[in-house]
Amino acid sequence: MKGDRGKNSIIVISLVFLMIVMGLTFGGRERISRFENFIGQSLIPVQKTFNTMTGLLESLVSPVINIWDNEKRIAELERDNASLREALVSSALEANEYEELKELRGIFDYLPASSTSLVTEARVVSKDPGNWYNMFVIDKGYADGVKKNSVVISGRGLLGLVYEVSDNFAKVVAIIDHKNSVGIKIADSNRDYEGIVDGGIDGSLKGSFFDPSAKVYPGDLIITSGKGLYQEGILIGTVSEVFKDRNELLVTFTVEPLADFRKLNRVLVLPAKPDMGEVR
Missing domain, CATH: 2.40.10.340 (Rod shape-determining protein MreC, domain 1)
Known part of the structure; x- marks a missing residue:
């Protein structure tokens, strides 16, 4: 229990310290103090490393995400194309049926009346x-x-x-x-x-x-x-x-x-x- 209390105290102190530093840093003054300058200089390498790692992670993850997105788009396009093909085939069949029926109806124009x-x-x-x-x-x-x-x-x-x-x-x-x-x-x-x-x-x-x-x-x-x-x-x-x-x-x-x-x-x-x- 005592060990946990010590850890909690350290976390609280660290958070307070960071809040003080952030408050000092974003105060909007023309010139910061030596202490603030020291803290800022100390944090810059950490921020650079963090930004570099973030960029590297994005560069690794983005292609994978893009592949997933592309596969999803391809699947959607294939479904759309399949639907279009079915619609075209159906339309062509209906058109052929219509033309055949139209031609068959036209037969009665020249058939002998006794046969119709x-x-x-x-x-x-x-x-x-x-x-x-x-x-x-x-x-x-x-x-x-x-x-x-x-x-x-x-x-x-x-x-x-x-x-x-x-x-x-x-x-x-x-x-x-x-x-x-x-x-x-x-x-x-x-x-x-x-x-x-x-x-x-x-x-x-x-x-x-x-x-x-x-x-x-x-x-x-x-x-x-x-x-x-x-x-x-x-x-x-x-x-x-x-x-x-x-x-x-x-x-x-x-x-x-x-x-x-x-x-x-x-x-x-x-x-x-x-x-x-x-x-x-």
Whole structure:
């Protein structure tokens, strides 16, 4: 106990001494006393050492603190970037969905009136290997009213024909497949020629008119003629190049499909023509 009292006395005396020195030092006089000068000179090295140690400690600690701050900022930026990416992806998907729906709605402007009430919407769920959708599968089948020879279209134009049906899915052969042929004509009542287009190997279509005097030009819009398996008036594509047969027995040309056969998602299924439908 006595030892503690002695220590406490020393602490109290030291505090009083420091207060006296501080009071003398900050008195605001023009000249300090020799005693104050002695005390000040004695404290300067201590203050310098203290300031040096404080600066050194700050220089050591600051980078660590900065690293923590930077890591925190980086984590926040990554979270913000992730949120932005999700928002952009969501926005892009919504935009694609909107465009697809807009295109599908536009189909009804050129579909035969008798077909619009029986249209079935479907999605493409798989395709054959390769870059082109020569053959693909949709998620609607016999239970949804889809039958063999039902016509499949996108928001841009004709896609193909159903050739095999299950209860809940159906297989489609595209017009760009070499096994498919479509009866065609030019979307111009003043040039009433009949012909066909066949699938090629590069996603394009090869067309021909039986009339050797047929006037066909690049940019002409080609539609279905109504002869064969497809209803009349469905958009197919535009003429990209015209060739003359050496024997001038027919006019041949290439057609660029309006539908994108490298990217298919939403499609519409039209009922098969009355004389072409097939009962299960």
